[in-house]
Amino acid sequence: MKIYLAGPEVFLAEAREIGERKKQICGKYGAVGHYPLDAALDLAGLSPAEAARLIFKANINAIDDSDALIANMAPFRGPGLDGGTAFEMGYAAALGIPIYAYTNDPRSYLGRARSLGLVARVDEHGRSRDAQDLEIEDFGLIDNLMPVCSAKELSKPMFWRAGTSAAEGLDTGLAMFEAAVQQAVHAFR
Amino acid sequence: MKIYLAGPEVFLAEAREIGERKKQICGKYGAVGHYPLDAALDLAGLSPAEAARLIFKANINAIDDSDALIANMAPFRGPGLDGGTAFEMGYAAALGIPIYAYTNDPRSYLGRARSLGLVARVDEHGRSRDAQDLEIEDFGLIDNLMPVCSAKELSKPMFWRAGTSAAEGLDTGLAMFEAAVQQAVHAFR
Numbered sequence: 287m288k289i290y291l292a293g294p295e296v297f298l299a300e301a302r303e304i305g306e307r308k309k310q311i312c313g314k315y316g317a318v319g320h321y322p323l324d325a326a327l328d329l330a331g332l333s334p335a336e337a338a339r340l341i342f343k344a345n346i347n348a349i350d351d352s353d354a355l356i357a358n359m360a361p362f363r364g365p366g367l368d369g370g371t372a373f374e375m376g377y378a379a380a381l382g383i384p385i386y387a388y389t390n391d392p393r394s395y396l397g398r399a400r401s402l403g404l405v406a407r408v409d410e411h412g413r414s415r416d417a418q419d420l421e422i423e424d425f426g427l428i429d430n431l432m433p434v435c436s437a438k439e440l441s442k443p444m445f446w447r448a449g450t451s452a453a454e455g456l457d458t459g460l461a462m463f464e465a466a467v468q469q470a471v472h473a474f475r
Numbered sequence: 476m477k478i479y480l481a482g483p484e485v486f487l488a489e490a491r492e493i494g495e496r497k498k499q500i501c502g503k504y505g506a507v508g509h510y511p512l513d514a515a516l517d518l519a520g521l522s523p524a525e526a527a528r529l530i531f532k533a534n535i536n537a538i539d540d541s542d543a544l545i546a547n548m549a550p551f552r553g554p555g556l557d558g559g560t561a562f563e564m565g566y567a568a569a570l571g572i573p574i575y576a577y578t579n580d581p582r583s584y585l586g587r588a589r590s591l592g593l594v595a596r597v598d599e600h601g602r603s604r605d606a607q608d609l610e611i612e613d614f615g616l617i618d619n620l621m622p623v624c625s626a627k628e629l630s631k632p633m634f635w636r637a638g639t640s641a642a643e644g645l646d647t648g649l650a651m652f653e654a655a656v657q658q659a660v661h662a663f664r
Binding site: 294297298299334335337338339341342345346362363364365366367368369370372373374375376377378379380381399404409415416419420421422423424425426427429430431432433434435436 | 488
């Protein structure tokens, strides 16, 4: 079984080390992890736009080749997930590739927005709105309903780890990730 | 021709009015716009999670029924696009539905991050990093390379409108949108 490992860890200084740890965990359950930095791409001499397109294609090929996708939906530079991860979840969803999502930040999207001081007002319908007067979505979910509802397991504890919060930084703990690997491997059998 | 209209306008107080304007523009070119708020869903009595799932399915059905997707990649609560829009772009990309993207904010992702004061340091490789030490992606693109590279037109002027910036709010001007409709309709013929 092959699992695509989506998430913003690729932007960390220790991106490769975390990828190796994730792949080791996959291996422990008999699966192979496809990490976005695995492809040995030769980007020398390419323009930034050409390099971006090559990376795009490599990631797409890796998802196409996967039996499941595990997404780290950690909040990324705001209350919501990384746009690249959201894109990859959508791509996998359309292909019917099962998606397992996790986050180490157990708060709802609205809860995160509140923590970040983003609620400017509550309108006459009781909806929270930000400084741009954009409604802050509140279905009690951890993020925008599109990526959240694409995950095979919507309400399982994998979305939540009581008593913790990753508000101060990207929590690189892998307990939730390992639970997702177990679920993915179990469902694939 | 049917076009799915992805973007964060659905969160504005005037969400429906903007949807109507977008659909009128589609009609001007002989196309039908599918706006996420079009589905007449009866959410009464449903739990928030059930309501979210029904909206998810309605949006997925609308994308499945579309010949193209136009995405408003406006920055949303940070330097990057809305996670729901990113998800929908990924979904359409996997189905081979052509994607046309636009933004009224012409700056690169790094440029936006700089404006928001998100650059905490520049590392030894010349890469900008935020306060969580996450690299701020810089391929000179307007956003994460995955959604950007999924768009059929990557380097066309539709991504840029010189001399303007929507940093202060969601720019609801529809000139870039109309250009995207023209491109979509032209390619579909």
